[in-house]
Amino acid sequence: MDTPRDHLRDLFRAAGRRLTAQRRLVLEVLEASTEHLDAETLYERARVHDPNISLATVYRTLAVLKEMGLVEEHRLGEGHSHYESVRGGPHYHFICQGCGRVIEFDTPLVAQIEQELRDREGVLVLGAHLHLSGYCAQCQQTMHQQEEANRQ
Amino acid sequence: MDTPRDHLRDLFRAAGRRLTAQRRLVLEVLEASTEHLDAETLYERARVHDPNISLATVYRTLAVLKEMGLVEEHRLGEGHSHYESVRGGPHYHFICQGCGRVIEFDTPLVAQIEQELRDREGVLVLGAHLHLSGYCAQCQQTMHQQEEANRQ
DNA sequence: CCGTTATTGCGAATAATTCGCAGTAGCGGG
DNA sequence: CCCGCTACTGCGAATTATTCGCAATAACGG
Ligand SMILES: [Mn+2]
Ligand SMILES: [Mn+2]
Ligand SMILES: [Zn+2]
Ligand SMILES: [Zn+2]
Numbered sequence: 001m002d003t004p005r006d007h008l009r010d011l012f013r014a015a016g017r018r019l020t021a022q023r024r025l026v027l028e029v030l031e032a033s034t035e036h037l038d039a040e041t042l043y044e045r046a047r048v049h050d051p052n053i054s055l056a057t058v059y060r061t062l063a064v065l066k067e068m069g070l071v072e073e074h075r076l077g078e079g080h081s082h083y084e085s086v087r088g089g090p091h092y093h094f095i096c097q098g099c100g101r102v103i104e105f106d107t108p109l110v111a112q113i114e115q116e117l118r119d120r121e122g123v124l125v126l127g128a129h130l131h132l133s134g135y136c137a138q139c140q141q142t143m144h145q146q147e148e149a150n151r152q
Numbered sequence: 153m154d155t156p157r158d159h160l161r162d163l164f165r166a167a168g169r170r171l172t173a174q175r176r177l178v179l180e181v182l183e184a185s186t187e188h189l190d191a192e193t194l195y196e197r198a199r200v201h202d203p204n205i206s207l208a209t210v211y212r213t214l215a216v217l218k219e220m221g222l223v224e225e226h227r228l229g230e231g232h233s234h235y236e237s238v239r240g241g242p243h244y245h246f247i248c249q250g251c252g253r254v255i256e257f258d259t260p261l262v263a264q265i266e267q268e269l270r271d272r273e274g275v276l277v278l279g280a281h282l283h284l285s286g287y288c289a290q291c292q293q294t295m296h297q298q299e300e301a302n303r304q
Numbered sequence: 305c306c307g308t309t310a311t312t313g314c315g316a317a318t319a320a321t322t323c324g325c326a327g328t329a330g331c332g333g334g
Numbered sequence: 335c336c337c338g339c340t341a342c343t344g345c346g347a348a349t350t351a352t353t354c355g356c357a358a359t360a361a362c363g364g
Contacts, residue, residue, distance in 0.1 A: 018310060018361050039351080054313045059352060074225045079321075080351055092265075094275055103273055109261045113244075114284060121255055122289035123246055131281040132266060137274035170330050170341060191320080206344045211321060214313095231352080232320055 015068055022046075022053050026061040027070065027085065036074055036102060076102065077133065092130035092143035098139030165221055174198075174205050178213040179222065179237065188226055188234035189252060228254065229285065244282035250291030 012019040017098045030037065038047070043058045062083055063073035074082045076095050092110065094103040101143075114125040135143065160179075164171040181197045182189065189197070195210045214235055217223035226234045228247050244262065246255040266277040287295065 013280050013362090016310095020311065020361070022312075023242070042172075052313075056310060056314080056353075060311080090295045094269060094273070094277070096275070097278070103269075103275065105269055107265050107268060109265050109268075110282075113220055113259050113261050113282070116261075117246060117255075118260060118285065119255070121246070122174065123248070123255065123284075123290055125246070126249070126286035127284065128283075129283040129285075130262075130265070131283070132275075132277050132279065133281075134276045134278035140274075140276055163329090168341095172330070172342065174343075204344075208322075208345080209343055212342080 008100070011068065011070075017064060017068075022050065022057050023064065025050055025053065026058060027065060030065075030071060030083060030085040031087075033084075036076060036084045036089050038078075038080050038082050040080075042083065052060040074129070075131070088130065092128075092132070094136075096136040097133055097140055098135050098142065101136055101138075103136065163220065165220075169216065169220075174202065174209050175213050175216065177202055177205065178210060179217060182217075182235060182237040183239075185236075188228065188236045190230075190232050190234050192232075194235065226281070227283070242280065244280075244284070246284040246286070246288075248288040248291055249285055250287050250294070253288050253290075273301060281283065 008017045008024070012023075025046050026042065028103065029049075030043055033045075039055070039058055039062065041115060042062075043053070043055050046053050046058060062071060062073070065085075066073055066083075069086060071083055071085055072086065074093065076082050076093070077097075089106065090110070091104045091106045095101075096103075110128050110130055117123055118125060155277070160176070161171040164175070177198050178194065181194055181201075185197075191207070191210055191214065194214075195205070195207050198205050198210060214223060214225070218225055218235075221238060223237055225237055226245065228234050228245070229249075241258065242262070243256045243258045246257065247253075248255075262280050262282055266280060269275055270277060
């Protein structure tokens with residue numbers, strides 16, 4: 001019988017890589033989080049379990065996990081990247097410019113767009129990042145209230 | 153009668169900013185290009201016309217132009233940003249992982265996705281970046297040929 | 305248990321972008 | 335056309351994010 005850990009090791013072996021404690025840890029931290037973590041935060045959380053892990057290893061591990069398709073990298077408008085483990089199907093992101101909140105959503109229309117582009121240009125689509133930005137319902141409220149306050 | 157230059161100055165004045173020679177130049181370089189330029193390339197091209205312009209000013213100008221909605225910033229998978237002037241309607245990007253070629257395309261489906269999200273979450277959508285990646289028709293060909301060669 | 309070598313930790317290096325500051329120049333008003 | 339205010343610029347240094355070089359370590363196939 002296969003434990004999940006064995007399965008993960010097989011994934012690494014198939015990719016000609018070794019499953020190290022650090023790599024397992026980084027992946028665990030990512031899988032334990034519902035947020036999109038940046039490298040520094042990931043590093044801090046990993047250090048709780050392994051105080052010796054280095055930031056360089058976190059970056060190197062993220063690159064490996066990304067290459068293996070276990071992790072996705074996102075640019076959420078800040079000067080650095082955020083990461084999340086690949087769970088279910090693909091999904092997309094809305095980022096509020098006011099509070100930074102990220103709303104995840106899915107839609108079959110992206111697949112439809114991919115299909116269109118494949119037909120029209122003959123490209124092979126492997127990844128799709130849709131990144132909407134603006135203001136969440138809450139921040140719109142806040143802004144309206146501020147406008148009223150200013151008018152007084 | 154309004155010359156385009158006057159119009160541009162009005163845009164800046166309305167934003168409480170000054171229209172400087174450097175800003176006009178950076179915008180001209182961007183508008184003269186069909187590609188997505190990075191800051192360094194933009195800097196080099198601007199220096200042809202104004203050898204004294206500084207890289208810091210290029211970055212500061214890009215920030216201003218972006219804020220004014222005249223320029224868009226893109227992350228095309230490299231470690232730095234690319235910029236393009238905002239011309240007609242919105243459009244989206246496919247980046248080939250093989251050759252780096254960027255294919256621009258448009259589709260009403262993105263607006264439809266925005267609409268859906270607005271209805272479902274009450275958000276105000278101000279920007280949409282759709283970034284597909286994979287292999288262009290040409291690079292797929294090249295890859296297939298290499299596979300055959302390897303099989304010999 | 306061994307040997308090979310992929311991987312790690314560390315600190316230094318790089319790349320991209322931003323900042324601080326003193327000097328310059330855009331532009332509204334007279 | 336000239337002035338004055340202050341936004342903007344060039345310069346070099348500082349920051350931030352990420353990558354590298356290298357010697358020591360540990361994964362794992364045999
Ligand atoms: Mn997500
Ligand atoms: Mn474009
Ligand atoms: Zn918000
Ligand atoms: Zn290509």
